[in-house]
Amino acid sequence: MSDRSYLDFEQPLAELEEKIAALRERAKAEGLDVTDAIEVLEKRHEKLERDIFRNLTRWQKYQLSRHPQRPYSLDYIDRITSDFIELHGDRCSGNDQAIVGGLAYFEGHPIVVIGQQKGRNTSENLKRNFGLPHPEGYRKALRLMQLAAKFGRPVLCMVDTPGAFPGLASEQRSISEAIARNLLEMARLPVPIVVAIIGEGASGGALGIGVGDQILMLENAWYSVINPESCSLILWRNRDKRTEAAEAMKIAAEDLLALGIIDCIVPEPYGGAHRNVELAAQNLKKAVSDALAEIVKIPVENLSKLRVEKFNRMGIWEEFR
Amino acid sequence: MNWFNKLKSGIRTLVRKRMPENIWVKCERCEQIVYRKKLEQNTGICPHCKHHFRISSAEYIAAVLDVDSFEEIGREVKSADPLAFVDLQPYPDRIKEYRKRTNMDAAVLAGVGKINDVPVGIAVHEFGFMGGSLGSAEGERICRVIDRCMRDQLPLIIVCRSGGARMQESIFSLMQMAKVNAKLSQFADAGLLFISVLIDPTTAGVNASYASIGDINIAEPNALIGFTGSRITGSSVSASEMEALRQAQRAEQVLEHGFVDMIVSRDKMRSTLSQLIEMLSKNPSEVTS
Numbered sequence: 001m002s003d004r005s006y007l008d009f010e011q012p013l014a015e016l017e018e019k020i021a022a023l024r025e026r027a028k029a030e031g032l033d034v035t036d037a038i039e040v041l042e043k044r045h046e047k048l049e050r051d052i053f054r055n056l057t058r059w060q061k062y063q064l065s066r067h068p069q070r071p072y073s074l075d076y077i078d079r080i081t082s083d084f085i086e087l088h089g090d091r092c093s094g095n096d097q098a099i100v101g102g103l104a105y106f107e108g109h110p111i112v113v114i115g116q117q118k119g120r121n122t123s124e125n126l127k128r129n130f131g132l133p134h135p136e137g138y139r140k141a142l143r144l145m146q147l148a149a150k151f152g153r154p155v156l157c158m159v160d161t162p163g164a165f166p167g168l169a170s171e172q173r174s175i176s177e178a179i180a181r182n183l184l185e186m187a188r189l190p191v192p193i194v195v196a197i198i199g200e201g202a203s204g205g206a207l208g209i210g211v212g213d214q215i216l217m218l219e220n221a222w223y224s225v226i227n228p229e230s231c232s233l234i235l236w237r238n239r240d241k242r243t244e245a246a247e248a249m250k251i252a253a254e255d256l257l258a259l260g261i262i263d264c265i266v267p268e269p270y271g272g273a274h275r276n277v278e279l280a281a282q283n284l285k286k287a288v289s290d291a292l293a294e295i296v297k298i299p300v301e302n303l304s305k306l307r308v309e310k311f312n313r314m315g316i317w318e319e320f321r
Numbered sequence: 322m323n324w325f326n327k328l329k330s331g332i333r334t335l336v337r338k339r340m341p342e343n344i345w346v347k348c349e350r351c352e353q354i355v356y357r358k359k360l361e362q363n364t365g366i367c368p369h370c371k372h373h374f375r376i377s378s379a380e381y382i383a384a385v386l387d388v389d390s391f392e393e394i395g396r397e398v399k400s401a402d403p404l405a406f407v408d409l410q411p412y413p414d415r416i417k418e419y420r421k422r423t424n425m426d427a428a429v430l431a432g433v434g435k436i437n438d439v440p441v442g443i444a445v446h447e448f449g450f451m452g453g454s455l456g457s458a459e460g461e462r463i464c465r466v467i468d469r470c471m472r473d474q475l476p477l478i479i480v481c482r483s484g485g486a487r488m489q490e491s492i493f494s495l496m497q498m499a500k501v502n503a504k505l506s507q508f509a510d511a512g513l514l515f516i517s518v519l520i521d522p523t524t525a526g527v528n529a530s531y532a533s534i535g536d537i538n539i540a541e542p543n544a545l546i547g548f549t550g551s552r553i554t555g556s557s558v559s560a561s562e563m564e565a566l567r568q569a570q571r572a573e574q575v576l577e578h579g580f581v582d583m584i585v586s587r588d589k590m591r592s593t594l595s596q597l598i599e600m601l602s603k604n605p606s607e608v609t610s
Contacts, residue, residue, distance in 0.1 A: 168566050176533045315493050
């Protein structure tokens with residue numbers, strides 16, 4: 001995979017791969033037999049890879065969740081649903097392209113699917129605003145959820161955002177109100193909601209489409225109240241404590257499963273979802289399918305009550321009388 | 322001691338005698354000296370320039386509720402340290418410090434009381450306790466008041482003054498936004514009235530949850546209301562953009578853009594709340610004009 005892009009902690013792997021390639025080239029040019037040497041190097045590579053990916057720190061997972069080749073919402077929609085029809089606009093003022101949504105079939109059943117969408121290159125990223133939704137994105141999402149409610153379709157939300165857009169335009173149309181409204185309306189939506197955190201789950205921007213009956217999370221995704229860089233800047237008052245911040249905030253999927261915030265971790269292919277998008281999609285599809293199978297057993301009139309109770313349990317405090 | 326030093330110390334003594342701390346305060350906006358007692362009688366509004374001082378949650382409750390009508394709910398719920406969080410200082414040390422400073426165990430004071438003899442539920446953020454930030458204990462206290470309001474069919478007032486979600490509780494603080502709003506969905510379904518009062522400052526996680534979705538949203542004059550807190554944008558945004566952003570986050574601009582219903586000065590807050598609650602109550606009294 002020559003077009004693979006490497007993160008800093010993957011550099012030793014890159015170097016070793018380069019070495020192997022160079023050796024192969026030289027052997028070919030000079031007609032030497034280097035099979036044994038290559039075998040040794042490949043064994044070393046395998047071990048190194050295992051060591052690196054078995055013990056990923058939270059900061060390294062954060063990096064993987066932001067990997068430039070990581071699959072985004074549309075990559076999954078493409079693979080786990082069929083006949084996707086994208087619907088546009090919030091019916092108030094615009095069509096945000098950092099959130100996509102529409103109708104699709106999931107395992108033969110029509111659903112409403114909503115996802116936060118980043119761009120793969122500069123022009124795409126300008127269109128997608130780097131995955132930072134404006135209020136119109138959240139309002140479009142709500143409109144589609146209410147469409148789902150009207151016609152009794154389950155909702156799948158895929159969360160992948162570095163945050164809601166923090167700027168003048170989004171303040172003027174109240175990004176806060178848009179997120180807040182979704183939190184309230186999602187809590188009482190009378191159809192099943194499955195949320196999958198597929199990459200970045202940054203704060204209110206993520207939560208704005210993140211209230212549901214079951215919350216799934218990909219193995220290397222992150223989800224927290226703020227990203228580690230900003231947390232470092234605010235709490236440590238400098239930018240260099242991002243790894244400490246990532247650790248302290250417990251942003252990884254296994255943390256959140258242990259803390260009772262998410263319901264299930266979706267395993268990723270070795271080295272991250274981008275290393276085998278088909279497999280990542282297959283795993284996600286299975287998890288969504290299992291979650292939906294459980295939720296549809298619940299009588300519709302109980303969904304909202306259980307959802308409110310689910311979130312009401314979240315939080316830890318001391319209590320003495 | 323020479324005469325000059327004697328004079329200096331003399332002046333100091335004189336000044337100290339005449340202006341002991343706390344009797345006089347300087348208005349941070351117009352810089353006029355204000356008699357503290359007068360300020361307190363005036364619900365913390367500067368008599369010269371109408372600047373709204375930051376008063377405590379207990380003072381706010383005194384300013385809007387009937388005298389001695391407040392009964393606290395959720396006092397036993399206290400901030401804990403669910404993640405053993407340490408930044409420059411362990412989180413429990415911070416809690417201890419703010420507890421000492423404010424005599425509170427969480428950044429929300431909640432309970433029930435009366436406004437002109439009409440019972441209401443109320444929760445007020447305490448800015449002096451970690452910037453009024455929203456953590457597990459705060460979310461729980463608010464939810465307990467909402468539960469009480471649903472049980473007793475009371476209108477609910479939340480007075481928001483908060484920098485946002487509390488980072489030391491990480492994901493738990495984020496979830497409080499969903500927790501409170503989910504509870505508010507039941508409250509709304511019960512047909513009860515929720516009035517959100519946004520005072521300076523109401524930003525980030527609190528602004529992006531319950532603060533923005535009252536049946537009625539009321540702001541205090543000049544209050545900073547917005548999604549983006551100062552320390553975050555300060556890093557990546559130019560000074561002029563920042564200034565434009567701050568302008569857009571002033572209550573008057575928020576009103577202009579359609580996200581609060583009205584701006585009410587604090588000395589009129591009690592009568593405004595009272596009137597709104599009466600007009601939206603199940604059995605409003607008839608008014609003959």
